[in-house]
Amino acid sequence: MIKSIEIKKTVIVISSMTITVFYYFSDPASFRFGLPCLFHATTGWDCWGCGGQRAFHQLLHGNFQEAFYLNALVFPVVPVLVYVVTSELFQQKTSPYKFFQKKPVQISSAMILVPFTILRNVME
């Protein structure tokens, strides 16, 4: 009998691979899916996540410069997502996200996100 933890791991691996393959072959710049960003739709400004999916597509194709211009946050966010997926695969006794919950990390993240969002709109 297959243990539920094995099912969980299988689902994580299949989902991660499916998403990666999907974003490799589907360019969000030409093929739009899902609802538009409400922040952008209401204000006309880019939020910190705008362009993230297009940037991920370019990153998968090795176009680092293009990915940087679309959304530079893709470079720190992708490693974080890889960490999340691997942490869920190899679950430990304690929360694997303690590092992110430390005050200096929280403050540093906010200090990157907020100026990044302001600057990307001001410099456009």
Next chain:
Amino acid sequence: MAQIIDYVIISFAVSIIAVPIFGFGIFTSAMNDDESAGLFAGLALLPIMLFAFIGPVVYEVLMLSSPRQATVGKILMKIKVVDEQGARLTLGGAIGRTLIKYLSFNFCFLLWLWPLFNDKEQALHDIVVKDFLIRDQVI
């Protein structure tokens, strides 16, 4: 990850319901009167569009307020949603949580990362409704 699995399930359900569109498309393209064809196609599309928007909310609300206290994605990920007392969410709580969740995630999808930085791994909708995600195994 649970959200992605649920998204796949919902997309699949919507796709099945959307299949008749192709039949309507063939039927309306054969109609000579453009206005009637447009009206007919619009009436056929309306319930499908409504289902695409309301379906995911209804699905999540019913699943979270059910005895399983989790959507299919959450069941597979071995997590469930509880209120402050550790009990099942009320129907009102589940509706509030789901609506805030869809609103906040469509406001900016990077808000998905919020729980990583929260001491109790709560997302914005969890903080507002005062609920928690608990894992089957640890924490």
